[in-house]
Amino acid sequence: QQQVKQSPQSLIVQKGGISIINCAYENTAFDYFPWYQQFPGKGPALLIAIRPDVSEKKEGRFTISFNKSAKQFSLHIMDSQPGDSATYFCAASMEDNQGGKLIFGQGTELSVKP
Amino acid sequence: NAGVTQTPKFRVLKTGQSMTLLCAQDMNHEYMYWYRQDPGMGLRLIHYSVGEGTTAKGEVPDGYNVSRLKKQNFLLGLESAAPSQTSVYFCASSYASQGFTEAFFGQGTRLTVV
Numbered sequence: 001q002q003q004v005k006q007s008p009q010s011l012i013v014q015k016g017g018i019s020i021i022n023c024a025y026e027n028t029a030f031d032y033f034p035w036y037q038q039f040p041g042k043g044p045a046l047l048i049a050i051r052p053d054v055s056e057k058k059e060g061r062f063t064i065s066f067n068k069s070a071k072q073f074s075l076h077i078m079d080s081q082p083g084d085s086a087t088y089f090c091a092a093s094m095e096d097n098q099g100g101k102l103i104f105g106q107g108t109e110l111s112v113k114p
Numbered sequence: 115n116a117g118v119t120q121t122p123k124f125r126v127l128k129t130g131q132s133m134t135l136l137c138a139q140d141m142n143h144e145y146m147y148w149y150r151q152d153p154g155m156g157l158r159l160i161h162y163s164v165g166e167g168t169t170a171k172g173e174v175p176d177g178y179n180v181s182r183l184k185k186q187n188f189l190l191g192l193e194s195a196a197p198s199q200t201s202v203y204f205c206a207s208s209y210a211s212q213g214f215t216e217a218f219f220g221q222g223t224r225l226t227v228v
Contacts, residue, residue, distance in 0.1 A: 006156070034216075041221070043206075043219030043221050045219065046216045089156060089157065093215070100208070101159055101162050101172065102157075102159075102217055103173075104149075104156040105156050106154055107154075107156050
């Protein structure tokens with residue numbers, strides 16, 4: 001059972017455009033929603049994260065929008081740059097005494113064309 | 115500061131062979147995780163540990179065993195490798211804390227079972 005569903009699987013955007021990646025989750029107990037960025041040959045690294053008590057979080061060109069009632073959240077990359085080309089993963093976890101383990105979406109391969 | 119280090123980086127096994135993947139972290143993190151990454155599947159949790167001497171099953175534990183004898187090390191074992199275990203394996207670690215918990219990933223081990 002895939003608890004976090006991510007779309008699209010791949011995305012091509014022109015330089016300067018807006019990249020949008022969407023995720024939906026099932027478990028209402030999730031209370032932490034991070035996005036990870038992965039470059040080829042590297043491990044994922046935390047990009048930005050949000051808690052469900054806010055609807056939006058912005059860090060530079062990266063924004064998370066969160067819709068608790070719809071159980072959906074999305075990543076927006078403004079003014080996309082070729083250096084943003086990477087695989088992006090959404091994830092969710094719940095704070096418990098079982099390690100706060102992350103459940104990941106399937107990933108989106110983003111390519112930003114110059 | 116090395117962060118999370120995985121050994122080896124690449125390995126080719128024959129079906130039925132065994133091997134151990136080593137993960138070491140120098141951040142004094144309580145929590146450690148093993149994930150596997152497959153195309154279109156995202157990162158799936160194999161096993162995790164919330165402290166020295168403790169381990170627990172994740173989403174896809176079959177065919178794998180783990181041990182955490184020292185706080186800084188988390189070992190993943192394959193007793194009898196199968197082609198279905200061909201994957202990229204990532205180790206991660208995080209603090210034990212309330213609220214946001216960033217997971218730090220190693221650079222991965224690419225395993226091919228032939």
